[in-house]
Amino acid sequence: MNRRQAIAALSAPAILKAQRRKLNVLWILGDDLGPFLGCYGYPAVRTPNIDRLAGESARFTHAFTTAPVCSASRSAFNTGVYQTTTGTHNHRSHRNDGYTLPAGVRLISDRFRDAGYFTANVLDLAPGVRGIGKTDFNWQAKKPFDGTHWNQRAKDQPFYAQINFIAPHKGASFTESRKQKNLVNPATVPLPPFYPDHPVVRDEVANYCDAVHLLDMQVGVTLDLLKKDGLLDNTAIFFFGDNGRCLIRGKQWLYDAGTHVPLMVRWPEAVAKGSVREDLVSILDVTAQSLECAGIPIPENFHGRPLFGSKAKPRDFVFTARDRCDMTVDRIRAARSKRYKYIRNFMPDRPYTQFNEYITQQYPTQRVMKELHAQGKLNAVQSLFMADRKPPVEFYDLREDPHEIRNLANSPAHKAALAEHSARLESWIKETKDKGEIPETRETIEREEPRAKDAPKA
């Protein structure tokens, strides 16, 4: 089903009915979740619960976050405005400097509250299954949610809730996931061509899949609970990831691996079960659609647009941005169409592997790749990420090259396409007033990220 058909399939009476009944809105988030799911055709994982959800939802095959890292991405989709517009684009910034959102930009939970909704960042769901209450906003928000469970709401009050699961984020969920039965066999995980086939690499990818299994179990428990609470028919459920997979050349980068996320919308009375949408979608559209579900007017300054109904408008591009991650300063922007990806590296002299403490400590694959690179054992594709500089421009034909390993920036045949993407990115930067153009001072960085002082120089 293409987008126009899908949009048309949503009947006006359904929307009216939804507004009458005050639909609940629930976001279920996997942390660092790329589409490593059975329903997205990834072979090494078994995700029966999420697949079941997909069977009851519209599943989006081309959904992208606006940033490849948690706090920047969350700062955007929790407001409906690009993080680069609100000045919340640097990862883990403005935590102690009194920074507030620009005028007219508000938390989506505040908008729901104003419309009479009970808002919750859900914690305990069942024994051993809980959200972590993550917000991770790059500003200081005062009491963003009313409670920690939808069952704390008043009688007949509609709710807007988020369940922020930690899996498959690195750390606790990686460790915890290895205590499950039936672990993923590292020998069976498919490796992208930019990874060397090495036991440590396979183990890390398999561990990620194990952590996805953990998430799947938790999603299953959540769906059962919603059913038990009689909420499945009257709740629009959005299931998605806050950014792509936490594996090297994924999270923190603007390749699809860093920004491509699963997105499913379960809304029984309005969305055809098991439908598949292949059009380009930004996660900001989830924010817009969520307001739409509640009949809350979508503000003028919103960068998201509804996914369904008459106000839905197809996108020909999605835009993604990478800025400072912890102590690691960089600025990268990308314009992605259905067919091509244009990446502009504003700091080409900084290598992909410039020091980042989180990556250094949590991504054994990078360590192994550096090692094999030093030993001359990486092939040309695997060596790309080890380069001591980045090309100023990267351009990929995603149809021919889904792993983004053949840079066409200098290809005469792609000159026109590249120019179009470049121009679109340029106007996006201008129109959305990309604040990444103003570099942070050294003092700011060191205040926000004291570890930057001791970090090895690039």
Add this chain to the structure above:
Amino acid sequence: MTYPGRVMSFLLSRRSALQTLAGALCPQAGQPQGKPDRPNILFIPVDDLNDWVEDFGGHPQTVTPNLHRLSQQGVRFQRAYCQAPMCNPSRASLFTGLRCTTTGVYKNDDTWRDGAKSVVTLTEYFRKYGYRADGLGKTFHSKQTDYSCFDSYFQGDVDDNATGLPDGAKPRKLKGAAKVLQWGGIDVPEEQTGDTQIALEAVRLLKAGYKQPFFLAPGFRKPHMPWYAPKKYFDKFPAESVKLPPYLENDLDDVPRSAIHRNLVDHFHAIRDVGKWKEAVAAYLACINYVDANVGRILDALESSPYRDNTIVMVWGDHGWHLGEKDHWQKFTLWERSCRAPLIVRAPGTKGSGDCHRVVEFLDVYPTLIDLCGLPKNSKLEGRSLKPLLDNPSATWDGVGITSDGPDKITVRTERYRYSRFPDGEELYDEQADPNEWTNLARRAEAKPLMEKLRRELGSRLPVNANRKEPRSWDSLSAAEKRRLRGRS
């Protein structure tokens, strides 16, 4: 662990009376306990000792009569290379017989046991075959010493002779350049200084005698910083007459940026710019002379013991040390100065003596000692026995020396060349024409085929470890976990 050595050692370290009982309980009880004809081993690691040792040509004014005496009777490996230019990974590699590239143990903070979980270490292997292993001073990287690898352990004054330091200085607390500016003669009875305590304890053990073959490992902590030693050693090296090491202005202009350890350049400049370069060189020489005297104490005790003719003596430095060469201070680099360290072996029954110019690695120590003592081969080891070179130091040999500084920086040394690879570039030195490594040939067109050959050579020597587990950061471990890993749970 497949044998109960850890448990035993716990008992043994407390109750020497239990030694014989424990011996009888060993799983190899079927074998004769420590065949009396097996050679003993006197194994002497010296911390941060570069080639400023007589007969190794590092510094013309160094005074090491005892090491000279030993090396006259044995083989001096003039091209012995550590596997990492810093304590923990270098020592871990020697004790496990595995390369850093196999274990993933590259840095001082890497938990070496993580990278070598089921590995039987050097002393554990000897204990398995009836040897008694006594550890003293610094054997493993101090923080990560696994006491269960030994029957007993004697630390000595671990506080680097802190007693009697000028102004009550606490050298361990200092950081950065201030740390490297610590040296001087101290007015403390020599028997109270750490390394002499270690030497005297080794002498005591030799005099007390052994009922079984022994692996005696007194590890000296000098000439590691801070450079404090009894004053009489400093008096022998007046700073004004000291010769400085070779130094070239702009030496670092032709090397990749990541080959340079900026903080170590700063350390050197901090010393040079306050006019203390010569004083520092004299201090290092004094500390080497002090360690040499302590080696002498043990050698003397060995000579007058019944073990004189049946004991292998091995002295080794864990890596080299810069004193201004290539604009650096300390170790950690992948140049000759850091990678090369002295290795002296005197093994009864071998036929060779004098200098050996073949390239060998400290990785070879483990298989060499096994071979010399006639123990069964350990198929897991990645080094090779140097016995053929101990019989004939100029025998044909195709060894290379591979040293890593972290996963992304690696160098390979052949008899003629050094080739290094960094994330941002390469180096190539012709060691014959340019022993100071002043001219990086990597960018010269004519060097291309040679570089390609060396690159291949490097890759072909490094197998992939299918069971590799990444080591945890030692400092991040809980106190209980550290105790467990040190065999003290």
